[in-house]
Structures are given as C-alpha cells and as structure tokens.
Amino acid sequence: MFGKEKAQKQPETLGEFIRSILIAILFAMGIQTVAYQTFNIPSGSMKPNLLIGDFIFVSKFAYGYTHYSIPFSPPLFEGRLFGSEPKRGEVVVFRAPHKTNSEDWIKRCIGLPGDKIQMRGGVLFINDQECPLEKLDGDFLDTLYIKYNGDGTEERILDKNGPSIERYMQTLPNGVKHIIIKEKPFGLARLDNTPELVVPAGHYFMMGDNRDGSDDSRNQQALGFVPYENLIGRAELIFFSTEARWWEFWNWLTGIRFNRLLNVIR
Template sequence: MSETKKDQSGGLWENVKVLVQALLLAVIIRTLFFQPFSIPSGSMMETLLVGDYLFVSKYSYGYSKYSVPFSPDLFSGRIWSDEPERGDVAVFRLPSNTKIDYIKRVIGLPGDRIQVTDGVLFINGEAVKRELEGSYEPEGRYNQGEEVPVYRETLPNGVTYTTLDLNPNSPGDNTREFVVPEGHYFMMGDNRDNSQDSRFEVGYVPLENFIGRATVIFFSIANDSSPLEVWNWPSDLRFDRFFKSAQR
C-alpha cells in the first residue's frame, strides 16, 4: 500500500474515532446530566411557551430506565433517587403511554388530598393562596383576541408562580377530591383550563416515570417557527426568554 493510501486510511479511521467518541459523550451527557426538551403546547403558559427550548436536569431525581435513551428494561424503580418537591416543573413519561414525554408542575405529593373548587386549588383541605396579578394575551394559535386573567398561586412551601384562567367554568375548575397514592405525584399545568394533567386522563404519576427537573430556557422562538428557519429569527426570536428560569 502506498504512503498516500495509508495516510488516507489512517485519516479516515481517526475521523471515525472522533465521531464515535463525540456520540458517546453526547449520550453520557444526555443520560446522566442534561437533556434538551422543547415545549409543544400551551399547557404551561405563561411560565413556558410553545417554542421554548430548555434543559432538563437528569440527576435531580436520580435515574430510572426512562433516563436512558430508548428506555431499555434494565432495572425497575430509581437509583440515587431524590424526591420531587412541591412546585417543581418536571418532565415525566405519560403513565398510559411511556413513549410520550409530558411537562407539568408537581402539585400533590404522596398522601396528599387534592381538589379544585371554583378554580381554587385545595391541598389537604386548605385553599392555596391565589391572588389576581393582572392579565396576559396569549400568542399564536392560543390568541383568542382578548387578554385572560393571570393569578399568582403560592404553595404551602412558599413556591410561587402564575396561572392562567381562560374560562371560569371549565371542567377542571371543579373536581372531586384526589388522594395521591404512595410513590406517586399529582401534576397540573399552569394554564389550568388548557392542560391535560392529573385531573384528567394523565392520572397519578409514579416516581419511576420522572425524567428530570426543568432548569433553564436556552432558546425561544415564537409563531410556531422552527429553530432551523433562520430567516424568521429577526422577527420571531424571544431574546427576553433566553437563559430564563424554567420554573417560574
């Protein structure tokens, strides 16, 4: 083999090794540390908007089989487990279809009694503090041509965030009392009248299904634009949301 062919072969092999190493590093980071996640719906408005891209901390709650790409059935439960706290915005696998990721706020802990009455959240029989803060006009496909009321809720542990009240008489504004089973959590969206959550088909979420805790928004683009549509960046990028906390 000529020296030229040897050099070409060696250079190709070096490129392959670098590519494999980069892929392995990306898998390790995604599995153990941070996973990117995009917001596909308005269920967490105004905390999170469609077109927000954020990092999810994988180590916040420990690791389950859902922490690993393709979710191989390597083990059950969690290792190095830490429990979600009330008020956390967390990504989890939908209990009825574990191929689907959801993002909601942790409202009920194991053993809690949760109920919504006339739009007011009750935890263990006590009304959560709820104050009218102002109004908000949703953007894009969620804009109905008028502003909607914004309420600030403050949970018993002091975590505070805003919720939207699109309809004062929606099905989710008056619920039965839910008793959260051991090892499970009750999740709700901040957009209370436009969120499929534990009040409805989502049900209680097992600890094993948690992927991680939302941390920071690293990119945000409006009007359902794709991040790849760079020609829309001048008009659609939400610079004010870059590096904003994904919790509140």
C-alpha cells in the same frame, strides 16, 4: 530551513472520521443521560411560564435515574438510582404513564404521596387547605397557540393580537408562589370541579399552569397520577426561545424571544 522538516499531517481516514463521530455521539448521549437533557416545549399547557417554542435544560440528576433517563428507555433496570423526591411546586419532566410510555410531558408538581387534591370552583385545595390566588395587573397576551378543530386536526396560530388571559399568583402550602392563567370564569371550565383525589404512595399529582388549557392529573383518563419511576428531571433554564417551528431554522433569528433567553424556570 533550519531544523527537522515537519512531517506533513496525514489526512483523516474514513475510519478515523467515523470513530470521531461515534465518540461525539456517545459523549452527547452521556451528557443527556447523567447531567442535562434538552427539551422543546410543544404545547401551551404551562403558559405563561413556558411557551411553545421554548428550549429548556432539564436536570437529570435532580431526582436520580431510572431506565427512562437513558435514551430510548431500554428496560435495563427497575426502580431509581441515587433517588431524590421532587418538592411541591417544582416543574417536572416525566414519562406519561400511558400504555405506550413513549411521551415526555412537562407539568408542575402539585401533590405529593398521601395528599388530598381537589378543585372547587376553579380553586385548588390541598389537604383541605385553599391555595390562595392573587389577581395580577396586566393580562397574558397569547400570541402563539394551538387551535383544535372539531375534526380532530390542529392549527398552529401566530397572532400578535392574540387573546388576553388573566394572570394570578398562586401560593402553595409550602410557600412556593407561581403564576397561572385562567381564561374561563371560575367554576365553568371542564376541570374546575373535581372529586377529592388522594395521591397514592410512590406517585405525584401534576398540573399545568394554563389551568383551562392543560390535561393533567385532574383528568384521570388523560394522565392520572404519575409514578415516581417515570420522573425524568427538573426543568431548570430556558436556553433558547423562538416563535418559529423548531425545524424552520431560517426563521429562528426573526422569531427569537430575546427577553426569554437564559430565564430560570420557577
């Protein structure tokens, strides 16, 4: 053979392999911290816009960064860096302000600091202005839902003939439109009537699009107002969706909802 014989590539040592893995992990953590975090929808509180089994990208830089932006949320600093406030109508992932501060929730931002929020007969009022609802043709067919039993346990129900729920287009005071669903008659659901709630400075009022199936800021004991510091990011895109449980990877292909892939979240 002409030329210098190529040196044989040396096999990677265990130390080099571990270093490569650590670099990959640090890179992924960096992306999750400063750019986009993946989030799996575990409940039906945001139906029909987000379904159980949707996997979404959440923009971390949309509202800036707090210590909740960092994996495992170490209390390295207080406040928010490069902060920007959410707009009314945006879908937001946040750390629920419970005692443990360990759960990430997703809801729609309805109320801004200083707003007066009230539910009257199932209709939303913001600063005494009614948010009109327009009945839409075609009900939402709820094929995958969580059934709550009287003993406190839960069942995950997959039923192609599940309940049909009425859909409405709601218009917020800033003109943002989004779809909600309403299962019970107006005025009869447990959170259809509330006192007037004034959003404190530095806090936000969050609601689920599944109006009768969401514990949110209407229930001050369950969630209440969400502090600005607890905001993690804005939900942007559904990149994957399946009716299979997230760990049932062998059922992912048969359970894929192809019509939901790469849908922009509104």
